Amino acid sequence: MKPPKFAYHAPQSLTEALQTLAGVGDEAVLLAGGQSLLPLLNMRLASPAHVVDLGRVPGLDDIRVTNGHAEVGAMVTHRRMEVDPLIAHAVPLAQKAAGYVGFRAIRNRGTVGGSVAHADPAAEWPLVLLTLDGEIELTSANGSRTIRADDFFESVYSTAKRSDEVVTSVRFGTRFERNWGFWEFQRRTGDFATVAVAVACVVEGGSVTEARVGIAGAAEKPVRCTTAEQALLAGSTSAASEAAAAAQDAVDPYDDVHGSSSYRKRLVFAATKRAATQALGHHYGVLDHA
Amino acid sequence: MREVHVTVNGASAAAAIDPRMLLSDFLRDRLGLTGTHVGCEHGYCGSCTVLVDGASTRSCLTLAVQVDGKSVHTVESLAAHGAELHPIQQALKDCHGLQCGFCTPGLLMSVAELASNGSTCTRDEIREHLAGNTCRCTGYQHIVDAVEQVMRSLRSEAVDVS
Known part of the structure; x- marks a missing residue:
């Protein structure tokens, strides 16, 4: 239960970090807050030859709200997402989800960028980014590229990030700030989600003009459910239930020790119904998110 | 080996350590602060919780090199040995x-x-x-x-x- 030996790099700038990765990237892992990496090292599930610590790299912990997006630096902690007033105002769904990440001590150190790069299929940030038309900025010694969340998350612990790249920031769409819902089932407080669902809508003149339904814990990566989104757009009085039924039909979850496939399908129904009810109810002033 | 300088319970401590050394092991084995307990060593049980710059932190999920230049408080900081309890x-x-x-x-x-x-x-x-x-x-x-x-x-x- 101790980390294996590795060569440790503590770059003082992003440029230095990227140069290091350009040299040893294939054999290196990036250390952000370490709350996913350290368990892997302690349990010897990962044995990287090089660890590149981003902890001393300046400029990766800004939060900016501009132009329809909230841009969050990769080293911003989960805890900061939970308490930052800019996030609470511009992306309240992200603020709500932040409180479900691990325990307080994990949230104090774990980072958004680290979670995104780790890509656990039941983690909150991949789900919230997918739901809010999110983007991930990747930077290498050759420059930066921005990739949509739909294209970034590929499978369990697997993303489009190359080994010479660093996740430098993520962007959440802010136009869903009024109509959103989030519901997550954890077996115990602080566990990974068994199932989590995020719903985001734009409501104009009493009609739902845009809808997003994201589901985590039902596949090897978070997924959007277009049939559930169509149910919300159709706008019947029982839209939340219809979306929930559509989501339950659409998913084909895995079995594991935390729940069978059929159990997860029923959780998807319950989670979608509750998150969608919040998203629509908020519009009608029925529910309070507090 | 890598040199680290950490303020632990208000006193400065410096040591040359292997970068893979966990903060929990640094506190216990290098500084003799065995009040920080090591349970599961993968972040679940919470026995190793310390404060780093005032924020609760799993010392088993933190490399000692990550707290270079920071301030750590362990359970020993709450009350001196033999003194009144916190x-x-x-x-x-x-x-x-x-x-x-x-x-x-x-x-x-x-x-x-x-x-x-x-x-x-x-x-x-x-x-x-x-x-x-x-x-x-x-x-x-x-x-x-x-x-x-x-x-x-x-x-x-x-x-x-x-």
Whole structure:
């Protein structure tokens, strides 16, 4: 239960970090807050030859709200997402989800960028980014590229990030700030989600003009459910239930020790119904998110 | 080997360490601060919780090199050996909030963080905050009682954990 030996790099700038990765990237892992990496090292599930610590790299912990997006630096902690007033105002769904990440001590150190790069299929940030038309900025010694969340998350612990790249920031769409819902089932407080669902809508003149339904814990990566989104757009009085039924039909979850496939399908129904009810109810002033 | 300089419980400490050394092992084996307990070593049990720059931190999920230049507080900072107990420790004692004591150091540091701004919490909020500290003896009821007591007694003043 101790980390294996590795060569440790503590770059003082992003440029230095990227140069290091350009040299040893294939054999290196990036250390952000370490709350996913350290368990892997302690349990010897990962044995990287090089660890590149981003902890001393300046400029990766800004939060900016501009132009329809909230841009969050990769080293911003989960805890900061939970308490930052800019996030609470511009992306309240992200603020709500932040409180479900691990325990307080994990949230104090774990980072958004680290979670995104780790890509656990039941983690909150991949789900919230997918739901809010999110983007991930990747930077290498050759420059930066921005990739949509739909294209970034590929499978369990697997993303489009190359080994010479660093996740430098993520962007959440802010136009869903009024109509959103989030519901997550954890077996115990602080566990990974068994199932989590995020719903985001734009409501104009009493009609739902845009809808997003994201589901985590039902596949090897978070997924959007277009049939559930169509149910919300159709706008019947029982839209939340219809979306929930559509989501339950659409998913084909895995079995594991935390729940069978059929159990997860029923959780998807319950989670979608509750998150969608919040998203629509908020519009009608029925529910309070507090 | 890599040189680290850390302020631990107010005193500066420097050592040359292997970068793979966990903060928990650094505190226990290098500095002799064995109050920080090592339980699961993958971040679940909470026994190794310390404060890094005032924020609760799993010392088993933190490399010692990551806290270079930072300030760490361990359970030993709450009360000097033989001195009067810290109010949080006294409350746990009064309310029978510990039995075997293995989880207690980490629990105390989590409570220190919660109580550090002088606010009060509901029992549900206390339970939520302490979800990351596993105790197999008490059933938690008496721990929550103790935290309520300490928060009541310290309502108007911040708890000094330095």
